[in-house]
Amino acid sequence: xxxxINEPDAVVREALExxxxxxxxxxxxxxxxxxxxRADAPKQGKVGIISGGGSGHxxxxxxxVGRGMLDAACPGEVFTSPTPDQMLEATKxxxxxAGVLHIVKNYTxxxxxxxxxxxxxxxxxxxxxxxxxxxxxxxxxxxYTAGRRGVGITxxxxxxxGAAAEDGQGLAEVAELCRKVNGQGRSMGMALTPxxxxxxxxxxxxxxxxxxxxxxGIHGEPGRHREPLTSAAGVVxxxxxxxxxxxxxxxxxxxxxxxxxxxxxPLIELYIVYRELERFLQGRDxxxxxxxxxxxxxxxxxxxxxxxxxKLDDDLTRLWDAPVDTPALRWG
Amino acid sequence: MSISASxxxxxxxxxxxxxxxxxxxxxKLDTAIGDADHGTNMDRGMRAAVEKLExxxxxxxxxxxxxxxxxxxxxxxxxxxxxYGTLFLQMGTASAGRDALDLAGWTDAxxxxxxxxxxxxxxxxxxxxxxxxxxxxxxxxxxxxxxxxGLGDALRRSAAAAExxxxxxxxxxxxxxxxxxxxxxxxxxxxxxxxxxxLLLRTAAETLAGDG
Numbered sequence: 001x002x003x004x005i006n007e008p009d010a011v012v013r014e015a016l017e018x019x020x021x022x023x024x025x026x027x028x029x030x031x032x033x034x035x036x037x038r039a040d041a042p043k044q045g046k047v048g049i050i051s052g053g054g055s056g057h058x059x060x061x062x063x064x065v066g067r068g069m070l071d072a073a074c075p076g077e078v079f080t081s082p083t084p085d086q087m088l089e090a091t092k093x094x095x096x097x098a099g100v101l102h103i104v105k106n107y108t109x110x111x112x113x114x115x116x117x118x119x120x121x122x123x124x125x126x127x128x129x130x131x132x133x134x135x136x137x138x139x140x141x142x143x144y145t146a147g148r149r150g151v152g153i154t155x156x157x158x159x160x161x162g163a164a165a166e167d168g169q170g171l172a173e174v175a176e177l178c179r180k181v182n183g184q185g186r187s188m189g190m191a192l193t194p195x196x197x198x199x200x201x202x203x204x205x206x207x208x209x210x211x212x213x214x215x216x217g218i219h220g221e222p223g224r225h226r227e228p229l230t231s232a233a234g235v236v237x238x239x240x241x242x243x244x245x246x247x248x249x250x251x252x253x254x255x256x257x258x259x260x261x262x263x264x265x266p267l268i269e270l271y272i273v274y275r276e277l278e279r280f281l282q283g284r285d286x287x288x289x290x291x292x293x294x295x296x297x298x299x300x301x302x303x304x305x306x307x308x309x310x311k312l313d314d315d316l317t318r319l320w321d322a323p324v325d326t327p328a329l330r331w332g
Numbered sequence: 333m334s335i336s337a338s339x340x341x342x343x344x345x346x347x348x349x350x351x352x353x354x355x356x357x358x359x360k361l362d363t364a365i366g367d368a369d370h371g372t373n374m375d376r377g378m379r380a381a382v383e384k385l386e387x388x389x390x391x392x393x394x395x396x397x398x399x400x401x402x403x404x405x406x407x408x409x410x411x412x413x414x415x416y417g418t419l420f421l422q423m424g425t426a427s428a429g430r431d432a433l434d435l436a437g438w439t440d441a442x443x444x445x446x447x448x449x450x451x452x453x454x455x456x457x458x459x460x461x462x463x464x465x466x467x468x469x470x471x472x473x474x475x476x477x478x479x480x481x482g483l484g485d486a487l488r489r490s491a492a493a494a495e496x497x498x499x500x501x502x503x504x505x506x507x508x509x510x511x512x513x514x515x516x517x518x519x520x521x522x523x524x525x526x527x528x529x530x531l532l533l534r535t536a537a538e539t540l541a542g543d544g
Contacts, residue, residue: 033406054409077376079367080409108509112414112452116405145512199372200359219367221510222517 001201008198012055012077019062023327026066030093033086036062037072041094047165047174048072048094051103051158052087053110054079056197057218060155060297063328069162070326071100078197078300079219081109087117091126099127099171103158103178105150106134107219129175133157135187135308137246138215138224149217152258152308153185155296156320159329163322177319181310186246188215188239189306191262192229195220195299214238218262218299218306232269236276239307244284249309251285256310256320261295264303270294273305290320296328333483334432335540337391343539344385344400348378350531361524365511369410370524377408377416394428397421397441411509412525415449415462422448435483438540439473442490446470453508460506460518462525468493469533484541491530491537498522498530 005011012034019036020029027036042048051061052074061073071094076082091100100121104114111132118128133150161178169177191213194203197220204220207213212235215223230238249255259274261267274293281288289312297306310316323332351358351374358371381403388399401420405413426444427433433441446466455461472493476486501523506512511523 076409077369077373080369080373081411081413083406083409083413085406107411108453109409109411109413112411113409115452116414116417139513140515145515146508146510149513197368200363200368202363202368204363204368217513219510221367221513224515 001196001198003196003198005198008201011198012075015055015058016075019327026325026327027062030089033083033089034075035072035086035090035093036065036075037090037093038065038067038070041071042096043071044096045098045168046096047098047169047171048091048096048100049103049158049161049165049174050074050087050090050094050100051154052076052082052090053105053107054081054219056300057298059328061158064155064158064326066324066326068166068322068324068326068332069158069329078199081107081113084113084116084120087114088120091117091121091128092124095126099129101161101165101171101174101178102128102130103154103161104130104132105154106132106147107149108146127171129171131157131175131178131182133182135182135185136189136217137186137242138188138217151189151218152187152260152297152306153182153310156185156256156258156292156308156310157181159324160316160319162324163319166322181316184247184311185308186243187306187308188242189217189262189304190214190235190239191216191223191302191304193264193303195263195302197300212304216299216302216304218297220299220302232272233276235305236273236280236307240277240280243307243309244281244286247311249284249286249311253286254289254312255281255286256290256292256312256316257281257288258292258308258310260297260306260308262302262304262306263295263298264301265295265305267294270305273307277307289317333542334434335393335438335483336432337393337396339540340393340396341385343536345382346539347532347535348382350535351375351378351528354527354531358524358528361522361527364521365506365514365518366524367510370412370528373408373410373412374416374528377404377413380407391431392428393430393433394424394426397424397427411453412528415453415525418448418452419445435473435477435486438483439470439477442473443470455508458504459508460501460504460511460523460526461508462523462529464501464504464523465494465497465526465529465533468497487537487541491534494530494533498526501526
C-alpha cells in the first residue's frame, strides 16, 4: 500500500484538521464528535440541511458545506457510517428554529445511525425530516436486498435542497423537493481498478488488467459482475442504457448530466465520457441542459466513473443555477 | 451458579481481547462481501467500551451493559454500531438494577438484546446477518433452561448453536446489509457479523460458565 498518510488510524482526523485550516472562510470544525459546520450556522429561520457518511468520498460531504448547500456534514471513519452522536451534534449546531433535513444515502449503516440520531434530536425538540437517496440502478430494488444504494444524486440533491432552503422554503417543502430529485435521478458506476482502505491495506477486490467491474458502489465493494474492458463509448453505452431505461428518460426530456470520477480517473477521461454521453443521449432525443463533470463522490483512489442523470423542470434548473459557495462547488 | 457484575466486566474485557485477536480475520471476511471495516470498527468500539467500563462504578449489571452499548453506538459506526449498541442497551434495560443473573435472567437479557437487534435491522433468520448466530443461541438457552441444565452447560450450548449458525451463513445469499448488493456472489462466504456474534457468545461461555 502506497499512500500519502502519516498513520492509518489518524487519516480522518488529520484530513479534518487540514480541511479546518484550509477552509476557515467556509466552515468551522468540531473535533469531538467530528462535525464540519458552516461558518455562519445556525441561520435563524432557515431549514438546516445535514448529511454525512463514511470518509473516503471527498469532496462529499464536507466539501459541500457552505452557503447554498449543506449546513453541516458528519464524516465517519473511512467507508464507515458516522455515529448518532455526531449527527445529533450537527443537527443541534445548524438548527435555526425551522427544523433540520437529514439527507441519508441508502446504506444499512448510514440509515440505522441517522434513525438513532433523529430519535435523539426529536427528544430534544428539534424537528427532523430524513430523506434517503437510492438512485443506483446497478442494485436490484427488491425485498431481498438492502435496496438501491444512494450515490451521485446525493450531490445534486444537496445542491438543489440547499438552494431551496436559502430561498426560505420550509422543512416539509425542502424534504419533498429532496424526494423529488431522488425520484427523478438515476445513476450507475463502473471501476477500472479497486481501491485500498488505509485500515486494511489490501485492494478491495481483484481485477485483471483486461477487465472492468460494472455496477460498483462507492466503498470499493465489487459490482454486480465483471466484463472484458471496452472503450469509453462502450462503457457509456452500458451505463447510460441501464440508467435511461430504468426511470425511463424519454424523448424530449431535459436532463442534468453528472459525469463523476471515482477518485483515480483524470478529468481528460471524464470529458471523453461526457462526449460519449452527450452523443448517446442525442441519439435518444434527450437534451443535456446542465452538466457537472469532475470527481465529487469518490471511492478513494479507485479509477472509473459513474453517470447520474436528473430529469429537469424549470424549478429544478433554477435551483441548480442558484448561487453556491462551498469549498468544492462554487458559482453565482 | 449465577453471573455477577464482575463476571460481566470480565466478559466484556475478554471480548475486547478476542476481537483484537480476530481483527484481521473479521476484516478479511468483510472484504469478501462487505466493505472491509468490520474488524477495525469492532476493535475500536470494544477498546472504547472497556475504557468506559473501567471508569464506571457499581454492581448494577444493567447499568454496566448500557455503558458498553453507548460506547459502541458512538464509536463503531457502520451498521454494527447501532446493532451491537442496541444489543447491549436492550440487554442493559432487561437487567437494570440486578447485581446477579441466573440462567433465566441471562436468557431474558440476551433475548431482549437480540429482539432489539432484529427490530433495528429488520432482518430475519437466514438473511446472512449476525442474527443467524444470535437467534439460535437464544433458542439453545431457552431449551437448556427448559431442561433445567446448569448455567455453564447452557452457555456452552448457546455458544455451540451460535457457531453452527455462523457456519450456516456460508451457503446463504445475503438479503440485508451491504453484502446483499452482491446477490448470488455473496454465496460461499461466512458472514462477518455472524462471526463477531459467535465470538461474543463463545467468550460468554468461556468467562461466565464458571464450573457449572
